[in-house]
Amino acid sequence: MPGSGKSTVGVLLAKALGLPFIDTDLLIQQREGLLLQELLDQRGLDAFLDAEEAAIRSLDCRASVIAPGGSAVCRERAMEHLRALGRVLYLRVPLPELERRIDNITTRGIAMAPGQTLADLYAYRAPLYERFAGAAVDVAGDTLEQTVAAVLRALGGRFPPRL
């Protein structure tokens, strides 16, 4: 989900592992020349999801940490590509914690239809996150450092060769 910690924990994880870090939100903005919210406002939800799928499927990296956006799970081919690249890990955060973290829901560029709530998004997407992830880490009240440690444990200490 948005706010689960993919970008923040991801960069700390990459640093701990000595690996490159890719945040697909930044890749989308570079490819499209628009901020995420502008992309959503100007082209609409489907075009945003198409741009996100194209950006993710353009990745051809190994031995890297990738933080996709929360809506990557809305495009099966994007998720299948991530699974082909490596291990997919779900940061499972309770909805109340996400609601506490996200104070910019209207400007963050979240891929939701008008009138949809974060709870609607959670109900729709949680089964998809569970389906596509090879493993999940429960992040209930943990600090960033505790989450990074939990992710390292979930990866079982078997890491790709450092570059």
Ligand SMILES: Nc1ncnc2c1ncn2[C@@H]1O[C@H](COP(=O)(O)OP(=O)(O)O)[C@@H](O)[C@H]1O
């Ligand atoms: N384990 C955590 N504990 C406390 N705050 C966190 C944790 N993980 C992320 N955050 C905070 O939640 C917010 C969203 O994190 P972010 O990495 O942008 O999430 P995502 O990329 O999944 O949307 C940030 O303010 C970040 O500092």
Ligand SMILES: O=C(O)C1=C[C@@H](OP(=O)(O)O)[C@@H](O)[C@H](O)C1
């Ligand atoms: O879940 C979502 O709908 C989205 C999450 C965002 O990324 P984060 O998950 O890093 O916030 C970004 O990709 C876009 O705003 C859509």
Ligand SMILES: [Mg+2]
């Ligand atoms: Mg992010």
